[in-house]
Amino acid sequence: MNIPQLVKTITRSALGAMVFLVFLLSNLMATEISWSSLWHAAVKAVLAGILGQVFLLIVFDTLVRSIVSSAQEAQARRRDGGLLFHFLKPDPDEITGK
16 A cells, blocks of 8 residues: 555645635635735635645545554455545455456
């Protein structure tokens, strides 16, 4: 299981959504839309992205490692399905398409 790559992918997705939402809400709360307000909203979104990246990386790393360790502790299998399906290594007898 490649946990760092999985955490990085989840973080990038959440970070993109967060930056977009900060930009959108900043523009929705502005009294008047002008180039200046768009510029300020973009700067706020970039700063939120920079600061949020560290926070989201820590949160998602903790979350994914917790899910993987609980799945390994419970000796769960991919055939059982559910959310853990995406976090478990394939069984040796499972057909992987290789």
